Amino acid sequence: MWMKRTFVTGLAIGLLVAAGIAAAAITYERYDTKTLKRTIRRDAVLCGVNTGLPGFSTPDASGNWAGFDVDFCRAVAAAIFNDPKKVTFVPLDATDRFKELQSRKVDILSRNSTWSMSRETNYDLYFPAVSYYDGQGFMVPKARNVDAALDLDGSKVCVQDGTTTALNLADYFRGNNIKYTEMKFAKLEEVVKAYNAGQCDTFTADASQLYALRLTLGKPDDHVILPDIISKEPLAPVVRQRDDDWMMMVKWTLYAMINAEELGITSANIDEALKSKKPDVMRLVGTEGVYGEDLGLSKDWAARIIRHVGNYGEVYERNVGSGSKLRIPRGLNQLWSAGGIQYAPPIR
Amino acid sequence: MIHIRRATWLHLVAAAGLMLSITQASAQQPDRGDQPGLIPDDSVQLEPEFQKQMVLYRTTEAPGTIIISTADRHLYLVQGNGRALRYGIGVGRDGFTWQGLLKISRKAEWPDWTPPPEMIARQPYLPRFMAGGPGNPLGARAMYLGATVYRIHGTNQPDTIGTAISSGCFRLVNSDVADLYERIPVGTKVIVRQKPEL
Numbered sequence: 001m002w003m004k005r006t007f008v009t010g011l012a013i014g015l016l017v018a019a020g021i022a023a024a025a026i027t028y029e030r031y032d033t034k035t036l037k038r039t040i041r042r043d044a045v046l047c048g049v050n051t052g053l054p055g056f057s058t059p060d061a062s063g064n065w066a067g068f069d070v071d072f073c074r075a076v077a078a079a080i081f082n083d084p085k086k087v088t089f090v091p092l093d094a095t096d097r098f099k100e101l102q103s104r105k106v107d108i109l110s111r112n113s114t115w116s117m118s119r120e121t122n123y124d125l126y127f128p129a130v131s132y133y134d135g136q137g138f139m140v141p142k143a144r145n146v147d148a149a150l151d152l153d154g155s156k157v158c159v160q161d162g163t164t165t166a167l168n169l170a171d172y173f174r175g176n177n178i179k180y181t182e183m184k185f186a187k188l189e190e191v192v193k194a195y196n197a198g199q200c201d202t203f204t205a206d207a208s209q210l211y212a213l214r215l216t217l218g219k220p221d222d223h224v225i226l227p228d229i230i231s232k233e234p235l236a237p238v239v240r241q242r243d244d245d246w247m248m249m250v251k252w253t254l255y256a257m258i259n260a261e262e263l264g265i266t267s268a269n270i271d272e273a274l275k276s277k278k279p280d281v282m283r284l285v286g287t288e289g290v291y292g293e294d295l296g297l298s299k300d301w302a303a304r305i306i307r308h309v310g311n312y313g314e315v316y317e318r319n320v321g322s323g324s325k326l327r328i329p330r331g332l333n334q335l336w337s338a339g340g341i342q343y344a345p346p347i348r
Numbered sequence: 349m350i351h352i353r354r355a356t357w358l359h360l361v362a363a364a365g366l367m368l369s370i371t372q373a374s375a376q377q378p379d380r381g382d383q384p385g386l387i388p389d390d391s392v393q394l395e396p397e398f399q400k401q402m403v404l405y406r407t408t409e410a411p412g413t414i415i416i417s418t419a420d421r422h423l424y425l426v427q428g429n430g431r432a433l434r435y436g437i438g439v440g441r442d443g444f445t446w447q448g449l450l451k452i453s454r455k456a457e458w459p460d461w462t463p464p465p466e467m468i469a470r471q472p473y474l475p476r477f478m479a480g481g482p483g484n485p486l487g488a489r490a491m492y493l494g495a496t497v498y499r500i501h502g503t504n505q506p507d508t509i510g511t512a513i514s515s516g517c518f519r520l521v522n523s524d525v526a527d528l529y530e531r532i533p534v535g536t537k538v539i540v541r542q543k544p545e546l
Contacts, residue, residue, distance in 0.1 A: 148431070220397075227404040227431050264419075264544035276546045315546045322397040329397070331404040338417060338541070339405035339424070339432070 012051060035239070035246035036080070036296050044086045047073035048106035051091040054212045055320040055328070056112050057172065065089045068319040069110040069308055072131060072237060077252050078308040079292075079301045098123040101238060108250060109238040112208075119238075127236040133332035133341060135229035136168050137207035139214060142224050144201065149228035156181045158191045158200035166232070168328065169204050172230040192216065206233055210321050211326045223262035249295050256302035258344035259284055260311035262335055267310040270303060283347050291347055302347070381513055383505060384461070384475055385483040388522060392506040398436020400524050405432035409437075414452075414500075414536055416518055419543035421510050423500070423518060425531060433531075436526045437500075437503075438508045440516030445542060450494040452536040455529060456480075459490040459501070488522040489529040493538060501525060 015054035039045055049057040049069055057067040074084035090106050090284075101109045102123060113119075114134075115127035140146050149172070157173075159166045173180050183200050185191045188209075195203040196217050205213070207225060214220045237254070239247050260266070263281050265273040273285050282288035285303040292301035309315060316333060317323045334340025389425065404534045409415065424432040458480030468474055478484055479506035487502015502519045502525040503509070509521055520528065 148429075160358055224401070227402050229404065262544070264546060269546065273546050279544065322395070327396050329401075329403050334405075338420075339403075339407060339415075341406065 005014045006059040026315055033243045033245070035243050035250075035317070036249060039080060039107055043081070044088045045073055045077045045080065045108065046090060046106040047076075047087050048092045048097060048100060048111055049073070051093065053112060055112075055208070055214070055324055055326045057089075057091075059089075059091075066319070068132065068315060069112060071315045071319060071333055072254070073108060075257060075305045075309040075315075076250060078304045079249065079253050079256075079297055082298075082304045082308075084308040088115045098125060098238070101125065102209060104240075107239075107246070111236055112235050112240075115234045115236040119250045124241045125238050126241050126247050126248050127234075127238055129254045130234040130236050130345075131254055132208070132235040133229075134206050134208050134235050135235040135332070136165055136204055136231040137210055137229055138202045138204050138226045138231070138297070139210045139223055140202045140226060142222050146202075146226065146274045148232065149226050150176060150178065153179065154180065154335050155201040156183055156194045156199070158185065158203035160184070160191050160205070161186055165205055168231045182259040188213075208320070208326075208328065211320075211328045215325060221295070227329075227331065234305050236297055245296055251299065252347075253305060254296060254312075254335040255314065255344035256284065256347070257309075258335070258342055259347060260306050261303065262337065262344070265306055265307055265311060270307045273306075275305060280348070289348075353369065364465050367545065381505075381508075382471075382485045384478055384485055386504050388487075388504045388506055390506075390523075391441075392508055394436055394521065396507070398510050400433065400435050400527065402427070403434045404430060405434070406430050407432070409537070409539065413536070414532065416538065416540045418512075418541065421512075423520065423528075425528065435528065436509045437518050438503065438510065438514055438519040439512050440514045441517055441529045445516075447540050449535075449541040450496070450538045450540065451459040452491045452500075452532060452534050452538060453494055454492040455534055456490045457494075457529075458484070458488060459486045460484070461486050468512060487519070487525055489525045491532070491536075500528070 020309055044186045049065065052058050053067070056069055057069045058063060059065050070135065073087045073089070078084040092100050092111060093163065095107055095234050097111055097113065098119065102125070115130065120126060138152065139148050145187055146152065157180050159167060159169055166184065169182070169211045183194060184190060185194060188205065191203055192213050194200055207229060214223055214225070217223060237250055239250055263284060265281065265284065274287060276282060283291060286292060286299035286301065290299050292299045295301065310318070316330065320326045320328045321330065330340055332340055336343040405424055405426065407415065407426055409426050411426050413426045415424040415426065416437070417424070421437050421439060423435045423437045426432050460480050461478040461484050463474045463476070468476065480486070483504055485504055487504060490499045490501040492499050498517050500520070502521040502522040506521045508519065
């Protein structure tokens with residue numbers, strides 16, 4: 001009798017504990033998949049950015065952030081809050097950026113991160129769409145009059161040692177039967193210094209980096225970056241897995257900006273666009289259909305993004321393109337219909 | 349029979365309308381702000397994005413094709429292998445607003461300039477005829493676009509590259525237009541792309 005009662009009590013306690021754990025797990029899971037709700041309750045998007053990278057993410061003296069990656073988070077905030085200022089920027093190092101995202105220190109990572117398979121699988125993350133196609137390029141003195149990487153036969157090439165950059169260089173030159181002399185340096189600064197001192201004919205790094213480094217040379221205008229891109233470095237925003245609503249919101253924020261450029265809608269003519277009778281324009285700005293509501297946002301979500309932040313081209317030119325010091329040509333990041341590969345699925 | 353006749357009449361009316369609008373927006377002829385006789389300042393440095401340069405440009409068009417993007421103020425000469433030679437241009441503020449395909453029908457060095465009557469009416473100070481030369485608003489070279497009055501030409505106002513002030517022509521600085529002139533034959537395919545309309 002006594003034994004039996006103990007057993008029943010034990011069973012009851014055990015079941016209670018199990019139920020408690022299950023409830024906690026479900027609550028946790030729910031909580032984890034409600035990034036949009038938490039963002040709205042907090043009244044700000046938590047955005048992980050680079051601690052300082054010209055054109056992509058830099059704080060000014062009073063702590064105002066600017067840049068291509070920064071503007072993407074502002075676009076997300078504009079879509080949600082109709083206010084691009086409702087972002088808290090969290091500067092993150094390269095080493096712990098993915099862990100900080102996993103541990104929910106930020107809602108979104110917009111920090112010049114290359115999308116690769118292992119990063120998605122190992123860290124349980126998702127890269128919704130490519131915001132910037134980067135890749136390895138070459139800088140040469142303008143006076144050399146070289147137009148193509150294939151013309152670099154017999155060159156002395158400066159490169160940072162022990163990086164994928166050095167491997168790509170070897171693959172590309174070997175694959176194209178180009179002879180070259182490699183000059184390796186441990187640090188990127190040493191590479192730049194050697195090039196600036198004329199020790200090598202060209203130096204190679206990611207194109208976005210080359211444009212930034214060019215500004216540090218004695219006479220930036222005396223150097224050009226060749227149009228050739230020899231590797232794939234697709235930079236993308238990053239979110240956690242298992243929150244599909246949030247992931248889709250981030251993805252379509254970028255696609256709305258790219259579609260806006262393709263349709264000719266800018267921050268300057270958005271009011272005119274709201275009066276447009278063209279069906280694809282109407283669907284994007286929300287005068288036809290309720291596409292934004294399916295994302296948990298308002299009908300005019302895309303119009304908000306364009307009004308406050310601009311279309312993809314505006315954001316590009318302002319931060320890294322012709323309106324910036326970097327002056328990076330659109331290249332691969334031009335629209336697919338204008339010489340590049342930026343392509344957004346339609347909103348319909 | 350009657351149907352055919354009506355169609356023909358409609359075509360005629362449409363054609364007349366088209367010609368009228370083309371003549372009004374006549375492009376060979378620079379509009380207000382043109383300074384015939386002005387000798388260009390060759391030391392004018394174009395903004396980097398409008399300087400001639402090789403750029404990455406993916407297209408299915410054959411090498412040798414010209415693609416004009418009026419919104420970006422760029423003229424691309426397709427080189428193949430994913431690249432193009434890009435020049436900065438000045439475009440029309442009105443006039444050439446349609447997009448599509450044309451061919452270079454004629455090439456001329458240091459072209460003469462004969463502003464049409466409508467233009468003289470608008471800008472009485474313009475000369476009735478101006479021989480080709482450094483002070484000519486058409487600049488060092490002209491390439492005629494099909495049967496239209498539009499051209500790709502040089503300029504005596506290099507500071508207008510990157511702007512939309514002409515009556516529809518596409519202008520390059522003289523050194524660039526001379527460079528382009530040497531690279532392309534009569535018959536070259538020219539694709540004009542306009543900014544999408546809302």
